[in-house]
Each structure stands twice: as structure tokens, then as C-alpha cells.
Amino acid sequence: MPEPAIFKASRVANPNNDGWLSDHAVITDEAGRIEAVLPSANLGDTSGKRTHDLGDVSLLPGLVEAHSHLHVSPDFDGFANITTETDDRMVMRAVGAARKALLSGVTTMRDIGSRNQVAFPVRDAIEAGVIPGPRLLLAGTPITTTAGHCWMFGTEADTLEDVVKAVRNQVKLGANVIKIMASGGNFTPTSNPRMTQYPAETLRAAVVEAERLGIYVVAHSHATAGIRNCIDAGIHQIIHCRWLSSDPTVAMDYDPEDASRLADEGRWVDPTIGLSVLGAEARAAGAPQRQIHWGVAAARPSPEQTIEVLQDMRARGVRYTTGLDMGMAFADYDKSAYNAISFVESLGYTPWEAVSASTSVTAEALRVDKNAGSLQPGKFADLMSVAGDPSKDIRALAMSADVVKGGVPVKLDGMALI
Numbered sequence: 001m002p003e004p005a006i007f008k009a010s011r012v013a014n015p016n017n018d019g020w021l022s023d024h025a026v027i028t029d030e031a032g033r034i035e036a037v038l039p040s041a042n043l044g045d046t047s048g049k050r051t052h053d054l055g056d057v058s059l060l061p062g063l064v065e066a067h068s069h070l071h072v073s074p075d076f077d078g079f080a081n082i083t084t085e086t087d088d089r090m091v092m093r094a095v096g097a098a099r100k101a102l103l104s105g106v107t108t109m110r111d112i113g114s115r116n117q118v119a120f121p122v123r124d125a126i127e128a129g130v131i132p133g134p135r136l137l138l139a140g141t142p143i144t145t146t147a148g149h150c151w152m153f154g155t156e157a158d159t160l161e162d163v164v165k166a167v168r169n170q171v172k173l174g175a176n177v178i179k180i181m182a183s184g185g186n187f188t189p190t191s192n193p194r195m196t197q198y199p200a201e202t203l204r205a206a207v208v209e210a211e212r213l214g215i216y217v218v219a220h221s222h223a224t225a226g227i228r229n230c231i232d233a234g235i236h237q238i239i240h241c242r243w244l245s246s247d248p249t250v251a252m253d254y255d256p257e258d259a260s261r262l263a264d265e266g267r268w269v270d271p272t273i274g275l276s277v278l279g280a281e282a283r284a285a286g287a288p289q290r291q292i293h294w295g296v297a298a299a300r301p302s303p304e305q306t307i308e309v310l311q312d313m314r315a316r317g318v319r320y321t322t323g324l325d326m327g328m329a330f331a332d333y334d335k336s337a338y339n340a341i342s343f344v345e346s347l348g349y350t351p352w353e354a355v356s357a358s359t360s361v362t363a364e365a366l367r368v369d370k371n372a373g374s375l376q377p378g379k380f381a382d383l384m385s386v387a388g389d390p391s392k393d394i395r396a397l398a399m400s401a402d403v404v405k406g407g408v409p410v411k412l413d414g415m416a417l418i
């Protein structure tokens with residue numbers, strides 16, 4: 001249970017996540033929310049509140065991670081995991097993953113594709129205080145075609161009517177968001193990443209049904225044709241967005257006008273490039289190259305091509321969320337900081353822009369910005385600190401010193417309390 005407390009630090013992120021307040025303190029209430037952020041020298045009567053002097057650290061809002069798969073772990077072959085493991089084993093995996101993410105500083109996490117039997121009880125156990133973990137927002141099973149991307153843990157739905165029924169069923173089970181596979185994916189040999197899985201009309205039906213039920217739709221698409229279908233359908237957020245050509249001998253067919261439509265219509269994109277940075281680092285350290293999907297083997301976009309396109313999309317005003325694709329190879333649950341690191345090192349963000357992407361901006365995309373994403377009175381007292389100054393070196397974000405969720409410390413001075 002939260003108790004009223006004071007968390008002092010030499011650097012505290014300002015409400016806009018674009019500068020420091022020096023020698024400030026975050027004051028929390030008995031409901032685990034932020035009461036005030038004040039200069040440490042000016043706290044007045046502090047009786048009845050426990051004081052935590054965190055010292056020479058940078059205190060930030062907890063990280064917001066937009067893309068995990070709780071039922072798999074990055075240190076195993078995900079495909080083998082999913083096709084051989086029992087639900088019970090996957091629940092255990094998910095419990096460990098949730099704790100790991102929280103201790104790294106992630107206090108809000110959206111899982112966009114895990115088996116229903118795994119994801120929903122884990123979220124509910126965290127909310128009930130049975131196990132530690134971030135606040136979870138869940139899609140449950142992704143909606144895909146028969147044999148389509150992630151069929152092995154998805155809900156297979158082929159026709160427009162099947163898809164509408166699948167949306168309703170996920171909502172009935174407890175989904176906070178709908179995930180649908182608009183193109184094939186690299187993970188699934190029986191899908192084709194270059195080709196669409198649904199016509200725009202079917203994706204549109206999913207959007208209409210989700211909106212009727214008060215939630216939104218996140219779509220996976222590598223294919224340009226899938227991205228176009230998503231734009232035409234009014235899909236709220238697109239994952240990967242790699243502009244793969246339907247011609248297997250052509251790597252990409254990026255269309256800047258489509259990118260401008262994404263920007264103008266306020267569609268969010270999760271570029272999942274933190275995963276690329278982690279993969280490159282792992283391979284430089286000797287990790288084997290992953291097997292390349294048959295559908296893209298003939299002409300793969302180079303990392304430089306991909307980055308150039310993502311930079312152009314950003315220049316056109318497309319807003320990016322920080323989603324690592326946790327659970328996939330190299331994307332471990334304590335690596336969410338690699339979203340911000342990759343945004344600075346690959347996309348040209350300033351460190352503060354990357355910090356706000358990892359906190360307030362993605363909180364807005366996840367529709368939880370009233371409660372999370374910045375250190376402002378009334379929001380959850382979800383905090384993480386790091387030694388050093390991430391506004392000077394974004395890689396400082398990778399090692400949390402302190403983590404507080406809902407006013408309750410779960411890690412102090414590098415020591416896990418859970």
C-alpha cells in the first residue's frame with residue numbers, strides 16, 4: 001500500500017519532459033499519486049511523510065513501453081516457445097518478464113499479442129497486488145488470417161464478419177486494445193511480409209467495431225500495400241511500417257505522400273528500431289544472424305534505407321511511439337531504454353525529445369496521459385531514476401537506480417525490493 005512520501009533528487013524532470021528542475025522533490029499522497037513537485041529547500045511541514053533522499057540522480061517519469069509479448073522470452077526461440085510450451089509455463093515466463101520490466105523503470109506497458117490465458121490473468125494479478133509488474137494494457141491474442149502472421153497464438157479470422165466477431169470476443173475477455181495483422185510477418189513462415197492479409201474494408205470494420213466499444217486498433221504491417229489499407233481503414237496505430245514492396249525483387253517502395261497522410265490524419269507509428277540497434281549490437285558481439293524469411297530474402301532493405309525512410313516520415317510529421325517488440329530476439333524486458341537510445345542515435349532526436357517519446361508522448365498514444373507520462377500533480381507517482389544525466393548521454397537511461405510505482409518504491413539505490 002502506498003504511504004505519503006517525499007522523493008528528493010538533484011535533477012527532476014519538469015512537467016514537459018524537456019528540462020531539469022534542480023534539487024527538487026516529488027511529494028506523493030496515500031493514494032499513490034503525485035501531490036506536488038517542489039524545491040527540496042522549500043518543502044514546509046514534512047511530518048507524516050517518509051523522506052527518500054535519492055541523491056545525485058536524474059528523476060524521471062516511469063518509462064512507457066508500447067510493445068511487448070509477455071508470453072515469450074528473448075533468450076529462446078520464440079517460435080519454438082509458442083508452439084511447444086504449455087500456457088502454465090508461459091504464465092511463469094510472463095510473471096518474470098513483468099518484474100524485470102518494472103525493475104528497469106517501465107511502469108506502463110502495452111502487450112500487443114500474447115495468448116489470452118497468459119496475458120489477462122497476469123494483468124489482473126498485478127492490479128490485485130499479487131505479483132509485481134508495470135500497469136499493463138493488453139490486446140490478448142492478435143487477430144490474423146488462417147495460417148497468417150502469429151497464427152500460433154492469434155485468433156484466426158478470415159472474413160469481415162469473423163474479424164468483427166473476434167474484436168467483440170477480445171473485448172469480452174478483457175482487451176484494452178485490438179491488435180490485427182495487416183500484412184504477413186518475419187516470425188511466421190506461413191505468412192508473407194510483403195503481402196496484405198485483409199482488404200481495407202475488413203480493417204475498417206475492425207476499427208468501427210473497436211471504436212463502438214471504446215477502444216482502438218493497432219495493426220502490424222511490413223508491406224506498403226498493408227500500410228495503405230491501414231490508412232484507408234483509419235487504423236489508429238501502425239507497427240513496423242517498413243514499406244516492403246509486393247515485388248519480391250524490390251526491397252521497398254516508400255511513398256512520401258502516404259507518409260504525409262499518416263501525419264496529417266494523426267496516425268501513430270511504432271518504428272521498432274530499438275530492436276534493430278539491439279540486434280546489431282548482439283551480432284557485433286558474436287550472436288548468429290537470424291534466419292531470413294523466404295518472402296524478403298531476395299531483396300532486403302538495408303539498415304541505412306530503413307533509417308532514411310523513418311527520418312523522412314518524421315520530417316513529414318509522423319509521430320512515433322516507443323515500442324521495442326519485447327520478447328522477440330534480443331529485446332529483453334529490461335531494455336526499454338533502447339527505444340530512446342535508438343531514437344537519438346538513429347533518428348536524430350535530441351535526448352529530451354527521446355525522453356518525452358518514452359514517457360509523455362507514448363502515454364498519449366496509449367491514451368493514459370491523464371495518469372502517466374509526466375511528473376505532475378494528480379498523476380500516478382510512477383518514477384524512475386538513473387545515475388548520470390540522460391539529457392547529455394541518452395545511454396544513461398539504460399540502468400535504473402530507483403523505481404517507484406504508484407508511490408511504492410520497488411527499487412532503491414540499485415537494490416530490488418520486490
Ligand SMILES: [Zn+2]
Nearest residue numbers: 067069113325
Ligand atoms: Zn510485436
